[in-house]
Amino acid sequence: MSSRIAWVGLSMIFVSACSLRSQKGVPVTALAQEIIALERSALDRWIRLDPHGYLDLSAPDITYFDPFQDKRVGMEALKALAESIKLTKSLFTEPRYEMIDPKIQDYGDVALLTYNLTNYGKISGGPETVLARWNASQMYARVGGTWKIVHTHWSFTKPELKPPTP
Amino acid sequence: MSSRIAWVGLSMIFVSACSLRSQKGVPVTALAQEIIALERSALDRWIRLDPHGYLDLSAPDITYFDPFQDKRVGMEALKALAESIKLTKSLFTEPRYEMIDPKIQDYGDVALLTYNLTNYGKISGGPETVLARWNASQMYARVGGTWKIVHTHWSFTKPELKPPTP
Numbered sequence: 463m464s465s466r467i468a469w470v471g472l473s474m475i476f477v478s479a480c481s482l483r484s485q486k487g488v489p490v491t492a493l494a495q496e497i498i499a500l501e502r503s504a505l506d507r508w509i510r511l512d513p514h515g516y517l518d519l520s521a522p523d524i525t526y527f528d529p530f531q532d533k534r535v536g537m538e539a540l541k542a543l544a545e546s547i548k549l550t551k552s553l554f555t556e557p558r559y560e561m562i563d564p565k566i567q568d569y570g571d572v573a574l575l576t577y578n579l580t581n582y583g584k585i586s587g588g589p590e591t592v593l594a595r596w597n598a599s600q601m602y603a604r605v606g607g608t609w610k611i612v613h614t615h616w617s618f619t620k621p622e623l624k625p626p627t628p
Numbered sequence: 629m630s631s632r633i634a635w636v637g638l639s640m641i642f643v644s645a646c647s648l649r650s651q652k653g654v655p656v657t658a659l660a661q662e663i664i665a666l667e668r669s670a671l672d673r674w675i676r677l678d679p680h681g682y683l684d685l686s687a688p689d690i691t692y693f694d695p696f697q698d699k700r701v702g703m704e705a706l707k708a709l710a711e712s713i714k715l716t717k718s719l720f721t722e723p724r725y726e727m728i729d730p731k732i733q734d735y736g737d738v739a740l741l742t743y744n745l746t747n748y749g750k751i752s753g754g755p756e757t758v759l760a761r762w763n764a765s766q767m768y769a770r771v772g773g774t775w776k777i778v779h780t781h782w783s784f785t786k787p788e789l790k791p792p793t794p
Contacts, residue, residue, distance in 0.1 A: 525731060525733065525742050527742070527763040527781075527783065529783065529784070529785075529786060531786070532785065533785065534729065534731070534744060534763065562699070563700065565691060565700070567691065567778060567779065569737065570737075571735065572735045574691075574767060574779055576691050576693070576700050576779065577700070578699045578700060597699075597700065597781065599693065599765055599781045601767065612733060612735075612740070613733065613740055613742065615693075615765045615781040617693065617695065617763070617781065617784070618783070618787065618789075619695075619697075619698065619699065620695060620696065621784065621787050621789055622790040623784075623787055623788060623789065623790060624788040624789060624790050624791075625790075
């Protein structure tokens with residue numbers, strides 16, 4: 463009986479270890495799984511122009527950068543942005559994204575998630591195209607026992623800049 | 629005698645409190661002073677194309693984004709970048725920078741510094757001009773008792789993008 467319990471226990475450890483490995487065979491910690499799942503749940507809504515996944519996940523004192531803001535902004539600006547996004551008509555269909563090489567840096571009650579992101583979609587019913595490529599930094603902290611985003615930095619990967627006017 | 633000691637003590641507290649206020653009257657913590665001083669010491673060298681201030685301040689497992697990289701990179705890539713910067717001839721003179729509205733988010737052994745940065749310089753002896761405007765996220769962590777940068781994200785503030793080719 464005890465050997466059966468040991469076998470069941472070993473199987474559970476084995477199954478658990480398998481679920482903690484990514485497709486490329488790189489070990490993924492339970493923390494990484496948890497944070498990446500939170501981020502994906504927000505991204506899944508974001509690509510359909512629903513900002514509330516990210517808003518709900520953000521701490522009240524979040525600091526935020528993206529390429530469309532004049533400077534660092536906070537929660538009030540994010541709420542205003544969310545309202546304006548609700549009025550936006552999407553210019554593309556069949557949105558999807560690729561989260562490339564997500565990495566977690568673990569500091570106990572703080573975890574930093576970084577990744578590259580590619581957004582895809584179809585414009586005017588044409589073929590699928592790359593809409594944007596991003597660098598993403600998401601700093602999570604445990605706030606009242608729950609992981610919340612306390613800092614976001616979105617930027618374009620290798621943006622092609624307009625030449626300066628002489 | 630004891631009143632003199634009390635007076636000296638109070639004076640020291642007053643001087644200390646004054647030194648912990650920024651010019652705009654916003655209270656600045658000792659932690660913020662320390663982190664911002666570290667960052668400025670690296671920036672002072674960086675604007676003269678000396679990358680070693682930042683390299684020395686960075687942890688071996690740093691993750692890094694800037695607008696010139698294809699993806700997130702680490703320390704090996706930063707060392708290679710530093711070597712290439714040493715071979716660069718500066719295109720401008722009299723470099724200076726403005727660190728705008730630096731903010732520290734304090735999580736114990738982790739501190740996030742965010743700010744906007746404007747770089748100035750003179751090109752071909754002309755008048756001073758804005759070279760670039762940046763969004764900056766610098767995540768510091770105490771590594772062996774010393775503050776080190778564990779994540780950097782530099783991006784252009786509101787970059788003007790080249791229109792996509794049809």
